[in-house]
Amino acid sequence: KKYTRVDKDTCISCGACEMAAPDIFNYDENGLAFSIIDENKGIKPIPKELLMDLEDAYDGCPTESILVSDHPFDADVRSDD
Numbered sequence: 001k002k003y004t005r006v007d008k009d010t011c012i013s014c015g016a017c018e019m020a021a022p023d024i025f026n027y028d029e030n031g032l033a034f035s036i037i038d039e040n041k042g043i044k045p046i047p048k049e050l051l052m053d054l055e056d057a058y059d060g061c062p063t064e065s066i067l068v069s070d071h072p073f074d075a076d077v078r079s080d081d
């Protein structure tokens with residue numbers, strides 16, 4: 001299983017992730033990307049049919065802000081840090 005969240009500290013709102021994976025990523029009120037799967041917590045597995053999109057987004061982010069893991073991200077990590 002794959003989990004993802006966006007590192008908003010390094011996201012520059014380039015928009016590539018939302019283009020590659022519109023069912024996973026969207027923008028918050030500041031124009032920074034976040035995962036709509038689980039409010040950017042990275043604790044819900046990405047549906048199988050979206051894994052290709054996730055990989056495209058991961059590869060396409062110019063600042064490597066798309067974080068992907070085989071394990072859930074720490075649920076204590078706040079999405080707005």
Ligand code: F3S
Pocket residue numbers: 006010011012013014015016017018032033060061062063064065066
């Ligand atoms: Fe930000 Fe990277 Fe997406 S810079 S908008 S996370 S492609």
